[in-house]
Amino acid sequence: MKFAFLFCFFLLIFQTDFGQNEEIPRKQKKMYHRRLRKNSSLNHRSKRQHGIQQTATATPMARFPIVNFDYSTEEEFESFLSLPEVEAGYNVLPGKKGHCLVKGMTMYNKAVWSPDPCTTCLCSDGRVLCDETMCQTQTCPYMVTPEGECCPVCTDTVNDNMLNGRTEFSGDSSEQREPTNVLPKQLPPPQVEMDQVFRKEALQSEEEEESKEDRKHKKETARHRNQGKPHRERGNRRERKQRPGKIRRPAYQQQRCGRGKEEDDEEEEEEAVRGDVFQMPCQLPIPALPRGRPRLPSGCSLSYRTISCIHAALTQVPPLMAPEITSLELMGNSITSIPAEAFNGLPNLERLDLSKNNISSSAIGPKAFKLLKKLVRLNIDENNLVHIPSELPPTLEELNINENNLQAIDEQTFSGLNQLVSLELEGNNLSETNVNPLAFKPLKSLSYLRLGKNKFRIIPQGLPASIEELHLENNQIEEITEICFNHTRKINVIVLRYNKIEENRIAPLAWINQENLESIDLSYNKLYRVPSYLPKSLLHLVLMGNQIELIPGYVFGHMEPGLEYLYLSFNKLTDDGVDQVSFYGAYHSLRELFLDHNGLKCIPPGIQEMKALHFLRLNNNKIRNILPEQICNAEEDDDSTLEHLHLENNYIKAREISPYAFSCIRSYSSIVLKPQNIK
Template sequence: MQTASLLYYFLLVCWCIDFVENQTNEIPRRQRRRMRYRGSRKGSSANHRPNRQPQIKTSTTVAVVPSVPLINIDDGITEVFDSLIGLSGHESSYSVLPGKKGHCTANGMIMYDKAVWSPKPCITCLCSKGKVICDETTCLSLTCHKTEIPEGECCPVCSDIEPNDPSDPMLLQPLRTQAEMDELLRREKEELEGREKEIHKKDDEKRKRKEKKSQEEKKIHDYEAHQKAEEEISRREEEKRRAYEEEELQIEKEEEEKRKGNKLPEQERKQQKSEEEEEEEDEHILRGDVFRMPPRFPIPVPPAEIPPLPTGCSISDTTVSCIHARLTQIPPITGPELTSLELEGNTITSIPDEAFNGIPNLERLDLSKNNITSPGIGPQAFKILKKLKRLYMDGNALVHIPPELPSALEELKINENHLHAIDEDSLQELKNLVTLELEGNKLSEANVSPLAFRPLKSLSYLRLGRNKFRTVPQGLPTSIEELYLENNQIEEISEICFNHTSNINIIVLKHNKLEENRIAPLAWINQENLESIDLSYNKLYHVPSYLPKSLLHLVLIGNQIERIPGYVFGHMKPGLEYLYLSFNKLNNDGIDPVSFYGAYLSLRELFLDHNELKFVPFGITEMKALSFLRLNNNKIRTVPPERICRSVVNDDSVDADNNDDEEEVEDSRLEHLHLENNFINTRELSPYAFSCIRSYSSVVLKPQKIK
């Protein structure tokens, strides 16, 4: 069978050779030469000798893969056959003897000139003019650690990847179906779209950040321009003020020279006139539009360098704060724009004349809690502070009020010092002073001049507590509205104390030594604006008579009051609203049925706690506006139904079937009632005792004392 196959194949090869020869004769000579040249250019360099076995030359050119059926070269066709001989693994012998018409013989087979065949992998042979030329395929160098030669191949390949290694998904994963491939493509497309969206999003964010940054830069630029404009305005205003001050100084100087009778020479008068004209021109420029530039462009003067602040000081806007900074003297601060200086809690002992020369525009100065003495204050220390409105010097060692205080002063506090005198010139020129506090000093009617407060035309708030006064100071200004004289030694109130204080509204006289018989009948009864009097912790035994007609608020806590006289509030209009009688010695005998007459329609709060009452006083039910009642810490044992809430029995509402009486309770405004710390048995209280109170939670009954 094998012999027949070989014979059949040999006949087929011969037929093909004859066909190719016929076709070759038709090809022009030039094309044949081209084909011959191209087909044999790799092996033409070898010089073969007849009758000698040729050496097989290894070419550096990578050979084509064997078993190529047809190769088209230019317009000619050359058939290439694979040799079926020698593929079994045994090495074949080749005959290089020239045959007929350039044919070659290989293992008994005749090969046509230019025929190409591969007797075994990686070797390619060529028949050229009866000579067999074979080339071996050159393999590329590999960088992998492990290689192998696949079956049917001539060159090694990398074999590092294990069969189950997931690093080679394309070669080692099982084949995917069409649906899986479509799903994979869809996922890749979605991932690509997501990445594109993320890129677009990042681009938008970058663009927005750039826009925001440009807007912020624009705002900063606008703010800086606005700040520059404001600085220009303030600078021009400052120049205007300085020009005005210089003009005032010049006028004062001229007036002084006129008074002395000095006459300037003609030439000096002309020079002065020209200078005045120039000043008027500059002032005209300053008084014009603040953005208008003068016709001349003066060389700008660099601002003076501000000395560094001392350790412990800080600056914020227009305020310099040196609180508890351990300063022993006023620091040399320079800044015309500063309006507030805080030097509280240091050990400053003196104020020289030049202390505030660098900060002439101060409006608030706090020198509290230092060791400043009166001799340590220069006579001109405060004169430069023409805009000063608030001066605080509490807790120092002053014995006199500082001299030459600015006339613009509105608030002056010298509490807790050693003041022992106020003469008629101490408060001179302080016509704008509104608040004056001199508590905790050594002042009395003996060392305070009756004319001391006369210059204070605007004073409305005066505190003189914790001093040594035995009577109300004389000469109070007519503008006074609030007077505080607590913790003194006042024993009486004369008829002339408040004769000229028609605007007074509040008087505080607690912790003194007043008795009701030492209060003159006409001391304050005719006051029309006096609404609040505090007489707590004095020596009163009765509620004072002849109280002001306009009184709304009366505080009598901590006295020894035993009685509320009848009709004592009857003359008041519109009526007393707040009456505080806590911590006294009131008993039921000291309260008459008409003790609260005149306050029934106006009284809102009544404090009778910490007294000696044994039952609820009469008159409570008549107080239509009462909202807060304190009766705690007394000796009350019972609360009758009609004593706090007034009930009215309606006879026409009797039911014939049960003969029960229906009670109608009047409306009451009482919201808070304190009855704790008495001797009340809460189980015995009538259900109607507190029926007028809006909420029972407002009634405090516990705890009660044990019998």
């Protein structure tokens, strides 16, 4: 019975569709029956496509941000169906293969970082892999989680939070252990955290004074004495212990909390010999701490080995004696000077952030940073520097001096910094007239260089051979000569947006022979056509916001393995500027094509031949019709690779779209047709 019902239903659908398609040309009808035999589900696809307007009205509208016109503002478009996939945006310029883009920051391959104390992430060949920290079970009466840490640690300090019942107890305690996610509320004051860090040195020194041999000797002595004494005398000793008196606890006893039973018994025997010592319970606070420890200024906090004084209203670098500290954050204060002895008490400092202060070059001591033998990262953004500080430590790998008032870079500025990998000098007054061509020569390891928002009119000379990423946006560059990149054979990314470059000012041999150059951003320049003589290795080309009217034929034909991303949004392309050979050489490789916000009236030729295309933007043009074979090839049965197709804000009437215009697209939820303009 069930089989008969299904057979009748199939015949009903077949007759309905056959009646609706009697006017279809013979070629399309043949294709229709071939697809019908291959997959009966295409009957429903044809119906849903023919009635796409009705489906759209029945589906909830979804809004999602897509467009970044000027890399800062966003425009929202109406989607006729909710798209499950994450779409690509305009502000896309993939970097070197293997790098990861995390919250606007470029992470190099194999880089490791912690977005929060309980998570560790790794950049592995362009993918971000994160793992949560697993904490070991602690067996001690009291545990706290230091600020910035994930796992609780044992403590013998009883602070106010503990006395109020907010302490985390171990599994051995009769109290029920509180969940870990409330531990930040149980943190001791910053000074207690500082005390815990610097108590380690005192404990180690005390333990060294009392060796294992001394303990063994005392143990034997106690046994011999106890063997000959009557029980009454031992009882008197216990009574003496219970009498009120001055409580004094040696430093070595501070570690008793959390020890094993055997060790506690051993210490009890030792205390039997030392009658002048009372046993101090672990629950009582420790009154004294090692002398000479640093006191944190108001507004500062300590997290593991990082002292953070962000927006603490400081007017000078605080005097600190903290050999264990590796990171110091002084961002957002009113510090005006850095004397020569400012960091003498921080010999192991690795990261130093002095950004957003009022530091001037004349107020920096000539050897202020010289004693920092382990310094790796230095950030002096948004200060009043007119030149780069002298005698920087040779261990430096990252130097940021953005948004200052740098006036010049001479030949000796970077002397000795042969381990520097990343250099950022954006937002200064640098140009080819005040930057010595030999200034970058000592930087043998430099890979990442940012010189945006300066006053360069040409590409800076003397770039290191090791350079991989060069950012020169928001300058006044007008031409690219043949010698600009002669010695930069490893360069992978060049960003030149917001300059004054014309296509006839780009030398034919400027970069065509580069073997590693994969990404070029020439957005918001003065280009009237897609530049010729592009690098053979190019994968990503961003040309948004120009006045481009023409894509010359075969302009991508020489590229190997082939262009993958082409962004031509916000230009002046018309139907006459794009022809069948405009995309020759990229049909097999192009994955994303942005042609939105132009003047196109028809679907550009060659779209149906792009076998790897995943994302196509044709919105905000003047398109009126979509013919059956402009996007889908009627001769082929394979589904298209298109996952996102944007056609909104044109002049398309959805009811007039051919049933076969989108027949090769797997899911119609990837097609955006609304809203449309009415003229």
